[in-house]
Amino acid sequence: MNEDDLIRWLKRRARGQGGERIGDDAAILPAGGPWVTTVDCQIENVHFFSGTDPAQVARRLLAVNLSDLAAMGAEPAYAFLALSAPSSFDFKRFFEGFLEGCEAYRVELSGGDLSTQPTVTAALTLIGKPFPDGRFLERGGARPGHRLWLGGSVGESAVGLALIRLGACLRENRVDLTALGRLGPEASATAAQCVMRHLRPEPQLELGRRLATTRRQGAAIDISDGLAKDVHRLCRASGIGAVIEADALPEPAGWSELEPLVDEPWLHSALGGGEDYVLCFTLPAREEAPSELGARPIGEICRGHRVMLRQRGQLRELPPSGWDHLARDRGPHLDG
């Protein structure tokens, strides 16, 4: 199938999902706005292992980008995809996975670019708009006295990656842990959850919508490069400091069996792992966040510019020890 044939197929397949906009030199989008726009990549051997199901790569690409829109409190609208891969790559399977995701999250695939290169590289641009009666969220809105919240647990995705390196995998939508040896039921359930969190992140769009439509103050960011690093970013943007409670980041059930496999303390993964794709946000102290959407308080915002960790009653400074995208070249890592 050549490029024009693939584009014709795609226009048909994506009819009603933006496909009618595909095929000119650029796509025309209606007047409106304000808009938010974000770009993120998934690259073979950086963000996923060679040989990963193309549909799986596509869904993850969409999810990690949608997480940025969730952190802005924006409603997804349009997607533009730049995809380059070897000519043997199953482009159709990629697009099937991508369009399923687009349908679930009501995104229209409105244009893109295809080319061949040895390494599968997908860059996605998403354009979002405000929810009705919503305001965009930003990193710079945290104030002393706010509480710091997380939209879910962190650390599981990094542990999931470590387990995948040890041979855990997904077979027909079920996690196969055989390669890890015997595990008790709690450790097995946690391990399976970690693998799924890594491979199938779920963007917190509903939490973003709730925050954007109900609160009047606060900051938000999504945790892609590790809690420590992303809280540092939020604090820097807001000109404040923060205290994180280690007790708010508890070990999951069965961790004592998994720690020897992963060879890192739980708190390292929770603070520095990354690829969690949960929202981190602040609210005035008297406001509660929706716990039914996974929100839990993990600390508070204070004056100054330092990020501290309170553990067993002791305060210590927390370095921004998340992943640095430019510091190293190596296999799939914890990159957002």
Place this chain on the structure above:
Amino acid sequence: MNEDDLIRWLKRRARGQGGERIGDDAAILPAGGPWVTTVDCQIENVHFFSGTDPAQVARRLLAVNLSDLAAMGAEPAYAFLALSAPSSFDFKRFFEGFLEGCEAYRVELSGGDLSTQPTVTAALTLIGKPFPDGRFLERGGARPGHRLWLGGSVGESAVGLALIRLGACLRENRVDLTALGRLGPEASATAAQCVMRHLRPEPQLELGRRLATTRRQGAAIDISDGLAKDVHRLCRASGIGAVIEADALPEPAGWSELEPLVDEPWLHSALGGGEDYVLCFTLPAREEAPSELGARPIGEICRGHRVMLRQRGQLRELPPSGWDHLARDRGPHLDG
């Protein structure tokens, strides 16, 4: 320099050019529109040779994307860049080149994504808006009786690439043809022009603006994958056919000396070379296009769905023999 340092440097460097929007999870763009959006890539060893000056890669990336906006008759507004490269890559030099281009074309670099991978891969999303009193151009507006126009010459970029393969290169803004052996003055001038056309395409934004603001009928496309292929696309989108006059694609001066080097007839490069980045458009027969911007008539639109070439009085069907992005994996080619 790590990622956060680079982004801080970039925010400062791009101040007044969109830099104030960089650094949140997504960039907020003002309400307005309608908008046009396009995405295009430049990939090492696909669109440019390994070792090319990063500033040069950046300028070319911007130019080929702007050519898509020119073909839509849109005014450039915002850029979003996904850049992945080895950690040894000179990211700063890339951004210096990119921002120089942004300044020249009044584009704001408003966000992006950075990561490391072995192959330099840059995907650019551009968002444009209508010119004041302008209408967007589209591929589907060609009608029987229109004349077919080109915004400049085609074929030179493909010849330039062939000459670069033979050792021609750019040194401090001058084309060095030493590797090609002795050439007469006309052939030298043509060869230098071809190399520049390949390395430094110039998007026809002013021609796009003129067409968008003055004409009421017609179609437009930019020639990125070869004249034959892109005219086929325009015809398919408009539901019509076309006749191209071979005499309107004359050999450049000194061609007899260059043809043995390039080893392809001129007309092959002109029809199938690609990466020309000139506009191809149609106008009602009585309307003239601005010749001071390089526009020249090359044929006419007719009923049916075939694209024909008239050469020495003979009509023959012209296959869409431009470059197919998915058909082959090999070194730098003629890809748009």
